[in-house]
Amino acid sequence: MVTSRSVVVTGLGALTTAGHGVEALWTAAATGVSGVKQIVLDYEFGNNLRIAAQVQDFDLERFFPHLKTSFFDRVTLMALIAADEAVKDAGLAEALPLGPRTSVIVGTGIASLGTIEESSRNMALTQKRPDPLTVPRAMISASASNVGLVYGCTGTTFVVSSACASSAQALGIAFHMVRAGLTDRAIVVGSEAIVTPGGMKAWEMLRVLSPQLCRPFSRGRNGLLLGEGSAALVIEAEEVAAARGARIRGRLLGYGTTSDAKDMLKPDVGGAAEAMTLALADAGLGAEAVGYVNAHGTATILNDSTESEALGRVFGEKLGTLPVSSTKPIHGHTLGAAGAIEAVVTIRALEEGFVPPTINFLEADPACPIDCVANVGRSHAFDVALTNSFAFGGINASLAIGRAA
Structure with missing residues (x-):
């Protein structure tokens, strides 16, 4: 049993309010351009706060034309798009299926909130029968399972849900697994789709949202602003990455x-x-x-x-x-x-x-x-x-x- 290996990051992906891709996210972060905007909701629950970092324009079919998008909640769509960029960035797109030594670990706090809200609202207000795909869309493990399915990852696959620490813990656990030799590679994804009518209203009632601007560490700060999106990292044992000539983008220490x-x-x-x-x-x-x-x-x-x-x-x-x-x-x-x-x-x-x-x-x-x-x-x-x-x-x-x- 391998007890300790160096772990490197070979692929990055992102879908955020800044747009599709890591470079869109980095450019916005480096230049200080905020993606907070007036949100668009399909319906409302008397929402008073109407600003958030909402992802308003993405199309899964552009990335995965062969997939049936009706199978996916928004949180899974975002996870798949970020993972697509990360797998390509890691130089693994032509190496599928990735097999039993590749794991998938996803971090999400709320998971498939949109599907749950929609199904509950339809049943309560219109007595409409639930969509037959509600369960596979809504289950918290759906994002991890679907990423694994797309890339043929038959290694350990699961979701970490620990509120705002979810994907940091997912990355940390994956890091320890690779370092210990339990897996050679992991696709780690964080994904959240919280900007829904119910999600926004629930956070509004908690009285922690700013009605104006998010000002971390500043005098005059008065609360956070919600955002949604996803990011993915492909991490590997350094020896595995070196054997295939992969570019190293960072090191998990x-x-x-x-x-x-x-x-x-x-x-x-x-x-x-x-x-x-x-x-x-x-x-x-x-x-x-x-x-x-x-x-x-x-x-x-x-x-x-x-x-x-x-x-x-x-x-x-x-x-x-x-x-x-x-x-x-x-x-x-x-x-x-x-x-x-x-x-x-x-x-x-x-x-x-x-x-x-x-x-x-x-x-x-x-x-x-x-x-x-x-x-x-x-x-x-x-x-x-x-x-x-x-x-x-x-x-x-x-x-x-x-x-x-």
Whole structure:
């Protein structure tokens, strides 16, 4: 049994409010162009908040003309489109089926909300019979199963659902599986389709949405803005990637995860700090090795101050000169997809030697004593980054990612 292997990222894919593709996402993140817009809903539940980072134009048939789109919820459509780009980027499109040594792990917080809402509404309001495909569309594992089906992946396949930490945990678990020799390759996807009438109304009632702008770590911040989309990463054992001459885009170095076990909604400093500490320990690195933190940074009052304090515990005096940013004002808070989307952004930042900005920043908040890269991105060569995902339910995940070479 192989006990430890280097793990590399060989393929990236994304579908976000910025458009189709990783480069659309990176360009928006690097230049600070927000995809938050007036949303379009098929019907309403008295929705008062009408802005989000909604994906409004994508067509699965353009990518998979042979598939019957009626089989898929929107969350699965998004997962398939991101996976398509990542598999092609990894140079595996002509190597199908990928077989028993390729796994599929998807992270999603809410999964097939659109299908569930539509079916429930039809039955309750019109006594209309459910569509015969409701179950295969709505089951939480549908996205992972369909990605595996398209690419012939007969290895371990499952979905991780842990709120906003879902796809960060999916990536961390896949990383450990590849490193331990349990699989040679994994297609890891984060996907979320939360911008539905019921989804928007439920979050509105929670009183955490901003009616205007998302301003992470800034004085005057007043809540998050929802987003939807997907991102995919193909990860492989380095020896497997090298044997086929694959291009390496980044390295997964360490993963840490904790549970606060204290409160469903209130974040805990200790849990967040310990997740980062564990990620660094897993990577065999000290805090001084980190050159950038892609923060969870939701722009709620408590989240940002708590994350700032946790960063202080981990980095100490270094925190004052450590670039930190949140890209959520660009692509929205995509809940279960956030970890994967932000991992893609982090890898592109490592490739370019450039830290994307935290836009909409007004002025520093004494409760967030960090080196926030405010409004304009920053050229900055670095070799290691942390990307954080801290979820409702007190589930924390942090990933240490390294530059390809």
